[in-house]
Amino acid sequence: MIPALLNPCELEIDLFCKGMRIDPSCALVEDGRGVSRTRAGLGSGLELVLPGSLKNIWMNVPVEEDFARASPYRLVKSGTAYWVEDDRAGLRYPVRVPSEPSWYARRTSSGTPMRRIGVLQGTYLGIYISNSCLYWYSDPSMHCRFCTTGANVGVNEVALKGLEDVVEVARTAREESGVTFVHFNSGYSKRCHEEAAPFVKAVKDRVGGLIGLQLMPSRDLSVYDRLIDLGVDHFSFCYEFQNPEYFARYLPGKEATLGQQAFFDALEYTARKLGKGAVSGEIIAGVEPIEDTLRAIDYITGVGAFPTVCIFRPVIGSDMERHPSPRYDDMRIVFQHVYDACRRNRIPIGLAPNLEVSLICQHDDTRYLASPGISTWMYEAWLAAMRRLAQPVFRSRMAPRFAAAAASAAAGPC
Numbered sequence: 001m002i003p004a005l006l007n008p009c010e011l012e013i014d015l016f017c018k019g020m021r022i023d024p025s026c027a028l029v030e031d032g033r034g035v036s037r038t039r040a041g042l043g044s045g046l047e048l049v050l051p052g053s054l055k056n057i058w059m060n061v062p063v064e065e066d067f068a069r070a071s072p073y074r075l076v077k078s079g080t081a082y083w084v085e086d087d088r089a090g091l092r093y094p095v096r097v098p099s100e101p102s103w104y105a106r107r108t109s110s111g112t113p114m115r116r117i118g119v120l121q122g123t124y125l126g127i128y129i130s131n132s133c134l135y136w137y138s139d140p141s142m143h144c145r146f147c148t149t150g151a152n153v154g155v156n157e158v159a160l161k162g163l164e165d166v167v168e169v170a171r172t173a174r175e176e177s178g179v180t181f182v183h184f185n186s187g188y189s190k191r192c193h194e195e196a197a198p199f200v201k202a203v204k205d206r207v208g209g210l211i212g213l214q215l216m217p218s219r220d221l222s223v224y225d226r227l228i229d230l231g232v233d234h235f236s237f238c239y240e241f242q243n244p245e246y247f248a249r250y251l252p253g254k255e256a257t258l259g260q261q262a263f264f265d266a267l268e269y270t271a272r273k274l275g276k277g278a279v280s281g282e283i284i285a286g287v288e289p290i291e292d293t294l295r296a297i298d299y300i301t302g303v304g305a306f307p308t309v310c311i312f313r314p315v316i317g318s319d320m321e322r323h324p325s326p327r328y329d330d331m332r333i334v335f336q337h338v339y340d341a342c343r344r345n346r347i348p349i350g351l352a353p354n355l356e357v358s359l360i361c362q363h364d365d366t367r368y369l370a371s372p373g374i375s376t377w378m379y380e381a382w383l384a385a386m387r388r389l390a391q392p393v394f395r396s397r398m399a400p401r402f403a404a405a406a407a408s409a410a411a412g413p414c
């Protein structure tokens, strides 16, 4: 069947599923961001921007995996412009290749290369705070089967990050790249919340911006109260699979040390504390049966969180590198369901300023998949109103706390 022209979200989904080849006409060393093999391996592709009428979509396209070599999609350069061509039907899509920020080539005051402290993934700054993940060091290894963190941390990134280095890179990314969101991430560590706290406080106080944390769930839920007080705006919990058998089979460490319920408890608690749309449940689509993925989306939105759905990527070097990449038709159903579930549960999506996540098909990318009708129209009108109302809230949340406190002290009492 000859494929029809896809909208930007459909193209994003198909590129995640099929990957892309690079035509010799491309000059990515000069024009693009280098392929970065960091963390669980999801960022191992090429960053692209797919322009669209509702929003521009940032994505990280698989280009190195075997399945990408068989992709019908090819990135070509013509003059100064880039296109993704679909060789099956001679279709072509205009795209933008975001350039590498100039600070990637610089060092912090202590001499550490800045790109080894944090990297842009879309428009946000991702920082892996801890020294890898203990699941990789147990015997037998209990690492998640799709993950390559054990091979990547310390190769492309500094394993133990210094507080001052992190503050300096966060400030530089904010000033020079317009970053509004810093995401701290860690694998399994018994002290991950204590380790994260000083980084959260230092960046919130001295740099500002929105702060996200992606750590293992804590059974002591009061930990989240303290982290929120320090300035965390967002938590995400990677439980990956709704089906308990898949959870146990592919996440042996999480099954043995925490269990699925710990993720649900932390997700529900923080969603209640921070309000609708501030917390996310992170899952992988394309491995467990699609009915389970749809159930996960219903559960996550039902508790007031938003679903962060990664299309499974068989990353080179992972145990699952031979597992097939998901089918487009299945993934389109999944992401249409994301939109419908967010609409039904009135989850505010796409409110945070300049926050585009390239590793996944972001919840508000799915606005391109909405079925026309009164319920979509009403949800979109509500989102537009929420976007306006949220602007002053985000402005105040993003101010550095030291600066805000100093300003109000200088103003003095009336």
Ligand code: SF4
Binding pocket: 040, 133, 134, 135, 136, 142, 143, 144, 147, 148, 149, 186, 187, 188
């Ligand atoms: S928790 Fe799992 S996905 Fe995360 S770093 Fe460890 S092994 Fe990888």
